[in-house]
Amino acid sequence: MASTTAVGGRGGVASAAERPAIRRRRRFTFGSVRSYIGIAVIVIFCLAPFYWMVVTAFRQVGYTFDTTPWPTHVTLDNFRTAFSTSLGNHFGRALVNSAIIGVSTTILAVAVGCFAAYAIARLDFRGKYLVLGVVLGASMFPGVALLTPLFQLFTSIHWIGGYQALIIPDISFALPLTVYTLTAFFAEMPWELEEAAVVDGCTPGQAFRKVILPLAAPGLFTTAILAFISSWNEFLLASELSSDKTQPVTVAIAQFTGSQPHQEPYTAVMAAGTIVTVPLVAMVLLLQRRIVAGLTAGGVKG
Amino acid sequence: MHPRARAQRLEMVIGILGFFAVVAFIITVVAELRGQPALRPALVLAGFVVALAAVVYVRRKN
Numbered sequence: 309m310a311s312t313t314a315v316g317g318r319g320g321v322a323s324a325a326e327r328p329a330i331r332r333r334r335r336f337t338f339g340s341v342r343s344y345i346g347i348a349v350i351v352i353f354c355l356a357p358f359y360w361m362v363v364t365a366f367r368q369v370g371y372t373f374d375t376t377p378w379p380t381h382v383t384l385d386n387f388r389t390a391f392s393t394s395l396g397n398h399f400g401r402a403l404v405n406s407a408i409i410g411v412s413t414t415i416l417a418v419a420v421g422c423f424a425a426y427a428i429a430r431l432d433f434r435g436k437y438l439v440l441g442v443v444l445g446a447s448m449f450p451g452v453a454l455l456t457p458l459f460q461l462f463t464s465i466h467w468i469g470g471y472q473a474l475i476i477p478d479i480s481f482a483l484p485l486t487v488y489t490l491t492a493f494f495a496e497m498p499w500e501l502e503e504a505a506v507v508d509g510c511t512p513g514q515a516f517r518k519v520i521l522p523l524a525a526p527g528l529f530t531t532a533i534l535a536f537i538s539s540w541n542e543f544l545l546a547s548e549l550s551s552d553k554t555q556p557v558t559v560a561i562a563q564f565t566g567s568q569p570h571q572e573p574y575t576a577v578m579a580a581g582t583i584v585t586v587p588l589v590a591m592v593l594l595l596q597r598r599i600v601a602g603l604t605a606g607g608v609k610g
Numbered sequence: 611m612h613p614r615a616r617a618q619r620l621e622m623v624i625g626i627l628g629f630f631a632v633v634a635f636i637i638t639v640v641a642e643l644r645g646q647p648a649l650r651p652a653l654v655l656a657g658f659v660v661a662l663a664a665v666v667y668v669r670r671k672n
Contacts, residue, residue, distance in 0.1 A: 445626035
Protein backbone atom coordinates (compact mmCIF):
# COMPACT_ATOMS: atom_id res chain seq x y z
CA MET A 309 0.00 0.00 0.00
CA ALA A 310 2.83 2.30 0.79
CA SER A 311 4.05 2.05 -2.76
CA THR A 312 0.58 2.86 -4.11
CA THR A 313 0.23 6.05 -2.11
CA ALA A 314 3.72 7.17 -2.96
CA VAL A 315 3.19 7.02 -6.72
CA GLY A 316 3.98 10.33 -8.33
CA GLY A 317 5.40 11.77 -5.15
CA ARG A 318 9.07 12.67 -4.89
CA GLY A 319 11.16 9.81 -3.73
CA GLY A 320 8.18 7.50 -3.88
CA VAL A 321 8.72 3.90 -4.92
CA ALA A 322 6.46 2.85 -7.79
CA SER A 323 5.67 -0.77 -8.47
CA ALA A 324 6.66 -2.32 -11.78
CA ALA A 325 3.09 -2.14 -13.08
CA GLU A 326 2.84 1.59 -12.31
CA ARG A 327 6.17 2.63 -13.87
CA PRO A 328 4.91 2.69 -17.48
CA ALA A 329 2.08 5.02 -16.38
CA ILE A 330 4.64 7.45 -14.94
CA ARG A 331 6.75 7.25 -18.09
CA ARG A 332 3.68 7.88 -20.21
CA ARG A 333 2.82 10.96 -18.17
CA ARG A 334 6.36 12.30 -18.55
CA ARG A 335 6.47 11.56 -22.26
CA PHE A 336 3.56 13.76 -23.21
CA THR A 337 4.45 17.06 -21.62
CA PHE A 338 3.84 20.17 -23.70
CA GLY A 339 7.58 20.71 -24.20
CA SER A 340 8.21 17.20 -25.49
CA VAL A 341 5.23 17.37 -27.88
CA ARG A 342 6.56 20.68 -29.20
CA SER A 343 10.00 19.10 -29.68
CA TYR A 344 8.54 16.15 -31.57
CA ILE A 345 6.53 18.48 -33.82
CA GLY A 346 9.67 20.51 -34.51
CA ILE A 347 11.67 17.39 -35.31
CA ALA A 348 8.89 16.08 -37.57
CA VAL A 349 8.71 19.38 -39.50
CA ILE A 350 12.49 19.43 -40.03
CA VAL A 351 12.63 15.76 -41.07
CA ILE A 352 9.72 16.18 -43.52
CA PHE A 353 11.22 19.40 -44.91
CA CYS A 354 14.59 17.70 -45.47
CA LEU A 355 13.41 14.33 -46.70
CA ALA A 356 10.32 15.28 -48.77
CA PRO A 357 12.28 16.18 -51.95
CA PHE A 358 14.36 13.02 -51.63
CA TYR A 359 11.21 10.93 -51.06
CA TRP A 360 9.54 12.46 -54.11
CA MET A 361 12.65 11.78 -56.18
CA VAL A 362 12.61 8.10 -55.19
CA VAL A 363 8.84 7.79 -55.79
CA THR A 364 9.11 9.37 -59.25
CA ALA A 365 12.17 7.23 -60.08
CA PHE A 366 10.02 4.10 -59.74
CA ARG A 367 7.04 5.44 -61.72
CA GLN A 368 6.18 4.66 -65.30
CA VAL A 369 6.90 7.53 -67.70
CA GLY A 370 3.19 8.07 -68.41
CA TYR A 371 2.57 8.80 -64.73
CA THR A 372 5.46 11.21 -64.17
CA PHE A 373 3.22 14.02 -62.95
CA ASP A 374 0.87 11.82 -60.93
CA THR A 375 0.44 13.46 -57.52
CA THR A 376 -0.27 10.28 -55.56
CA PRO A 377 2.12 10.56 -52.61
CA TRP A 378 3.10 6.88 -52.56
CA PRO A 379 4.62 4.68 -55.29
CA THR A 380 2.12 3.73 -57.99
CA HIS A 381 2.64 2.07 -61.41
CA VAL A 382 6.01 0.83 -60.24
CA THR A 383 8.67 0.01 -62.82
CA LEU A 384 12.45 -0.35 -63.06
CA ASP A 385 12.58 0.92 -66.66
CA ASN A 386 13.78 4.36 -65.55
CA PHE A 387 16.94 2.87 -64.09
CA ARG A 388 17.55 0.97 -67.34
CA THR A 389 16.96 4.21 -69.29
CA ALA A 390 19.39 6.08 -67.02
CA PHE A 391 22.18 3.62 -67.83
CA SER A 392 21.22 3.27 -71.49
CA THR A 393 23.64 4.84 -73.98
CA SER A 394 21.26 4.68 -76.93
CA LEU A 395 20.09 8.28 -76.38
CA GLY A 396 23.62 9.61 -76.03
CA ASN A 397 23.65 9.60 -72.23
CA HIS A 398 26.73 8.13 -70.56
CA PHE A 399 25.63 7.85 -66.95
CA GLY A 400 27.76 4.79 -66.15
CA ARG A 401 30.92 6.48 -67.39
CA ALA A 402 29.96 9.65 -65.47
CA LEU A 403 29.67 7.62 -62.28
CA VAL A 404 33.19 6.28 -62.79
CA ASN A 405 34.43 9.82 -63.53
CA SER A 406 32.83 11.13 -60.35
CA ALA A 407 34.43 8.34 -58.35
CA ILE A 408 37.87 9.08 -59.87
CA ILE A 409 37.55 12.82 -59.23
CA GLY A 410 36.10 12.36 -55.73
CA VAL A 411 38.67 9.81 -54.57
CA SER A 412 41.63 11.74 -56.03
CA THR A 413 40.43 15.00 -54.50
CA THR A 414 39.83 13.38 -51.12
CA ILE A 415 43.22 11.66 -50.96
CA LEU A 416 45.18 14.75 -52.01
CA ALA A 417 43.17 17.19 -49.86
CA VAL A 418 43.45 15.03 -46.74
CA ALA A 419 47.17 14.33 -47.32
CA VAL A 420 48.05 18.01 -47.78
CA GLY A 421 45.52 19.29 -45.25
CA CYS A 422 46.77 16.85 -42.62
CA PHE A 423 50.31 18.32 -42.67
CA ALA A 424 49.04 21.92 -42.82
CA ALA A 425 46.64 21.36 -39.94
CA TYR A 426 49.34 19.66 -37.87
CA ALA A 427 51.70 22.60 -38.41
CA ILE A 428 49.04 25.14 -37.47
CA ALA A 429 47.85 23.22 -34.43
CA ARG A 430 51.13 21.93 -33.00
CA LEU A 431 54.01 24.12 -34.13
CA ASP A 432 54.60 27.46 -32.51
CA PHE A 433 55.33 30.11 -35.11
CA ARG A 434 54.37 33.73 -35.44
CA GLY A 435 51.12 34.45 -37.28
CA LYS A 436 49.83 30.89 -37.50
CA TYR A 437 46.27 32.08 -36.90
CA LEU A 438 46.83 34.57 -39.68
CA VAL A 439 47.50 31.60 -41.97
CA LEU A 440 44.29 30.00 -40.76
CA GLY A 441 42.48 33.28 -41.51
CA VAL A 442 43.86 33.32 -45.05
CA VAL A 443 42.69 29.70 -45.51
CA LEU A 444 39.23 30.66 -44.27
CA GLY A 445 39.23 33.75 -46.50
CA ALA A 446 40.07 31.58 -49.52
CA SER A 447 37.15 29.27 -48.70
CA MET A 448 34.77 32.26 -48.64
CA PHE A 449 35.69 33.21 -52.20
CA PRO A 450 32.70 32.54 -54.49
CA GLY A 451 33.24 29.70 -56.95
CA VAL A 452 31.42 31.48 -59.76
CA ALA A 453 34.04 34.26 -59.66
CA LEU A 454 36.73 31.67 -60.36
CA LEU A 455 34.95 30.08 -63.30
CA THR A 456 36.06 32.45 -66.09
CA PRO A 457 39.70 32.82 -64.98
CA LEU A 458 40.01 29.04 -64.54
CA PHE A 459 38.45 28.44 -67.95
CA GLN A 460 40.92 30.86 -69.58
CA LEU A 461 43.88 29.41 -67.70
CA PHE A 462 43.04 25.79 -68.43
CA THR A 463 42.31 26.60 -72.08
CA SER A 464 45.70 28.21 -72.49
CA ILE A 465 47.54 25.25 -70.95
CA HIS A 466 45.30 22.70 -72.75
CA TRP A 467 43.85 21.21 -69.60
CA ILE A 468 40.18 21.69 -70.51
CA GLY A 469 38.42 18.33 -70.58
CA GLY A 470 41.08 16.58 -68.52
CA TYR A 471 40.65 15.13 -65.05
CA GLN A 472 43.26 17.52 -63.64
CA ALA A 473 41.07 20.51 -64.60
CA LEU A 474 38.36 19.13 -62.30
CA ILE A 475 40.51 17.68 -59.52
CA ILE A 476 42.73 20.72 -58.83
CA PRO A 477 39.88 23.25 -58.36
CA ASP A 478 38.04 20.67 -56.24
CA ILE A 479 41.12 20.33 -54.03
CA SER A 480 41.22 24.10 -53.59
CA PHE A 481 37.61 23.97 -52.35
CA ALA A 482 38.16 20.92 -50.13
CA LEU A 483 41.46 22.06 -48.59
CA PRO A 484 40.11 24.90 -46.38
CA LEU A 485 37.50 22.53 -44.97
CA THR A 486 40.17 19.87 -44.38
CA VAL A 487 42.64 22.24 -42.78
CA TYR A 488 40.07 23.87 -40.51
CA THR A 489 38.48 20.61 -39.32
CA LEU A 490 41.81 18.87 -38.75
CA THR A 491 43.35 21.89 -36.98
CA ALA A 492 40.61 21.72 -34.35
CA PHE A 493 41.16 17.97 -34.08
CA PHE A 494 44.97 18.12 -33.74
CA ALA A 495 44.80 21.02 -31.27
CA GLU A 496 42.73 18.88 -28.94
CA MET A 497 45.20 15.99 -28.80
CA PRO A 498 47.46 15.86 -25.72
CA TRP A 499 51.06 17.02 -26.22
CA GLU A 500 52.28 14.38 -23.79
CA LEU A 501 51.72 11.55 -26.30
CA GLU A 502 54.06 13.12 -28.80
CA GLU A 503 56.63 13.96 -26.13
CA ALA A 504 56.49 10.40 -24.80
CA ALA A 505 57.10 9.06 -28.32
CA VAL A 506 60.12 11.37 -28.73
CA VAL A 507 61.46 10.29 -25.31
CA ASP A 508 61.10 6.67 -26.45
CA GLY A 509 63.38 7.38 -29.40
CA CYS A 510 61.03 8.51 -32.18
CA THR A 511 62.01 11.36 -34.46
CA PRO A 512 59.31 14.10 -34.74
CA GLY A 513 58.31 12.60 -38.08
CA GLN A 514 57.98 9.10 -36.61
CA ALA A 515 56.02 10.48 -33.65
CA PHE A 516 53.62 12.09 -36.11
CA ARG A 517 53.34 9.00 -38.27
CA LYS A 518 53.21 6.32 -35.56
CA VAL A 519 51.43 8.11 -32.70
CA ILE A 520 49.52 11.17 -33.85
CA LEU A 521 48.12 9.92 -37.16
CA PRO A 522 46.55 6.69 -35.79
CA LEU A 523 44.96 8.66 -32.97
CA ALA A 524 43.66 11.24 -35.42
CA ALA A 525 41.99 8.54 -37.55
CA PRO A 526 38.36 9.51 -36.65
CA GLY A 527 39.07 13.15 -37.55
CA LEU A 528 40.82 12.17 -40.78
CA PHE A 529 37.95 9.86 -41.63
CA THR A 530 35.31 12.55 -41.05
CA THR A 531 37.26 15.09 -43.03
CA ALA A 532 37.74 12.63 -45.88
CA ILE A 533 34.00 11.95 -46.04
CA LEU A 534 33.15 15.66 -46.05
CA ALA A 535 35.75 16.34 -48.74
CA PHE A 536 34.43 13.46 -50.84
CA ILE A 537 30.82 14.68 -50.53
CA SER A 538 31.76 18.24 -51.52
CA SER A 539 33.68 16.92 -54.53
CA TRP A 540 30.94 14.45 -55.50
CA ASN A 541 28.28 17.21 -55.50
CA GLU A 542 30.33 19.82 -57.35
CA PHE A 543 28.54 21.04 -60.48
CA LEU A 544 29.42 24.62 -61.35
CA LEU A 545 33.06 24.21 -62.38
CA ALA A 546 32.56 20.71 -63.75
CA SER A 547 29.85 21.97 -66.12
CA GLU A 548 32.39 24.28 -67.82
CA LEU A 549 35.71 22.53 -67.38
CA SER A 550 34.80 18.94 -68.28
CA SER A 551 34.40 17.24 -71.65
CA ASP A 552 32.05 14.42 -72.66
CA LYS A 553 34.65 11.87 -71.60
CA THR A 554 35.40 13.34 -68.18
CA GLN A 555 32.07 14.79 -67.10
CA PRO A 556 30.95 13.80 -63.59
CA VAL A 557 27.43 12.61 -62.69
CA THR A 558 26.16 16.05 -61.70
CA VAL A 559 26.82 17.33 -65.23
CA ALA A 560 25.72 14.09 -66.93
CA ILE A 561 22.32 14.21 -65.19
CA ALA A 562 21.82 17.86 -66.12
CA GLN A 563 22.47 16.97 -69.76
CA PHE A 564 20.17 13.95 -69.90
CA THR A 565 18.20 13.87 -73.15
CA GLY A 566 14.87 12.21 -73.81
CA SER A 567 13.76 10.07 -76.72
CA GLN A 568 12.25 13.08 -78.51
CA PRO A 569 13.54 16.64 -78.99
CA HIS A 570 12.67 19.08 -76.17
CA GLN A 571 11.45 16.21 -74.02
CA GLU A 572 12.86 16.24 -70.51
CA PRO A 573 13.20 12.64 -69.23
CA TYR A 574 12.11 13.42 -65.67
CA THR A 575 11.74 9.84 -64.48
CA ALA A 576 15.18 8.83 -65.81
CA VAL A 577 16.68 11.95 -64.18
CA MET A 578 15.03 11.01 -60.89
CA ALA A 579 16.33 7.44 -61.21
CA ALA A 580 19.84 8.74 -61.87
CA GLY A 581 19.51 11.14 -58.93
CA THR A 582 18.50 8.25 -56.69
CA ILE A 583 21.47 6.16 -57.82
CA VAL A 584 23.83 9.07 -57.16
CA THR A 585 22.37 9.84 -53.75
CA VAL A 586 22.07 6.32 -52.37
CA PRO A 587 25.83 5.65 -51.94
CA LEU A 588 26.27 8.95 -50.09
CA VAL A 589 23.26 8.35 -47.82
CA ALA A 590 24.38 4.79 -47.11
CA MET A 591 27.93 5.91 -46.36
CA VAL A 592 26.77 8.68 -44.00
CA LEU A 593 24.30 6.38 -42.22
CA LEU A 594 26.89 3.65 -41.78
CA LEU A 595 29.58 6.01 -40.55
CA GLN A 596 27.29 8.39 -38.67
CA ARG A 597 28.95 7.84 -35.31
CA ARG A 598 32.44 8.46 -36.62
CA ILE A 599 31.31 11.61 -38.45
CA VAL A 600 29.66 13.08 -35.35
CA ALA A 601 32.60 12.08 -33.14
CA GLY A 602 35.04 13.63 -35.56
CA LEU A 603 33.01 16.82 -35.99
CA THR A 604 32.56 17.45 -32.27
CA ALA A 605 36.12 16.45 -31.38
CA GLY A 606 37.56 19.94 -31.63
CA GLY A 607 34.53 21.64 -30.08
CA VAL A 608 35.57 21.62 -26.42
CA LYS A 609 39.06 22.01 -25.02
CA GLY A 610 39.56 20.21 -21.75
CA MET B 611 37.66 36.69 -23.21
CA HIS B 612 41.24 35.60 -22.52
CA PRO B 613 43.75 38.02 -24.11
CA ARG B 614 45.50 35.20 -25.99
CA ALA B 615 42.23 33.89 -27.41
CA ARG B 616 41.29 37.44 -28.40
CA ALA B 617 44.66 37.91 -30.11
CA GLN B 618 44.22 34.61 -31.98
CA ARG B 619 40.77 35.66 -33.15
CA LEU B 620 42.05 39.03 -34.31
CA GLU B 621 44.89 37.31 -36.19
CA MET B 622 42.34 35.18 -37.98
CA VAL B 623 40.30 38.27 -38.95
CA ILE B 624 43.53 39.90 -40.22
CA GLY B 625 44.14 36.80 -42.36
CA ILE B 626 40.65 36.88 -43.87
CA LEU B 627 40.74 40.64 -44.53
CA GLY B 628 44.31 40.36 -45.82
CA PHE B 629 43.30 37.70 -48.34
CA PHE B 630 40.45 39.80 -49.70
CA ALA B 631 42.63 42.93 -49.70
CA VAL B 632 45.22 41.12 -51.84
CA VAL B 633 42.49 39.93 -54.22
CA ALA B 634 41.06 43.47 -54.48
CA PHE B 635 44.59 44.82 -55.06
CA ILE B 636 45.19 42.37 -57.95
CA ILE B 637 41.81 43.22 -59.51
CA THR B 638 42.55 46.96 -59.24
CA VAL B 639 46.03 46.63 -60.77
CA VAL B 640 44.73 44.46 -63.63
CA ALA B 641 41.91 46.95 -64.30
CA GLU B 642 44.39 49.86 -64.31
CA LEU B 643 46.84 48.08 -66.62
CA ARG B 644 44.08 47.17 -69.07
CA GLY B 645 42.69 50.70 -69.06
CA GLN B 646 39.34 49.57 -67.69
CA PRO B 647 37.37 51.60 -65.10
CA ALA B 648 39.05 50.87 -61.77
CA LEU B 649 37.22 53.22 -59.41
CA ARG B 650 34.98 50.57 -57.85
CA PRO B 651 37.74 47.97 -57.26
CA ALA B 652 39.92 50.78 -55.86
CA LEU B 653 37.17 51.82 -53.43
CA VAL B 654 36.67 48.19 -52.36
CA LEU B 655 40.45 47.89 -51.90
CA ALA B 656 40.47 51.09 -49.83
CA GLY B 657 37.67 49.69 -47.66
CA PHE B 658 39.60 46.46 -47.05
CA VAL B 659 42.82 48.32 -46.31
CA VAL B 660 41.09 50.61 -43.79
CA ALA B 661 39.40 47.63 -42.10
CA LEU B 662 42.70 45.73 -42.09
CA ALA B 663 44.57 48.70 -40.59
CA ALA B 664 41.91 49.05 -37.89
CA VAL B 665 42.16 45.38 -36.92
CA VAL B 666 45.98 45.45 -36.95
CA TYR B 667 45.82 48.54 -34.69
CA VAL B 668 43.50 46.75 -32.26
CA ARG B 669 45.74 43.65 -32.35
CA ARG B 670 48.84 45.71 -31.49
CA LYS B 671 47.02 47.54 -28.74
CA ASN B 672 46.17 44.26 -26.97
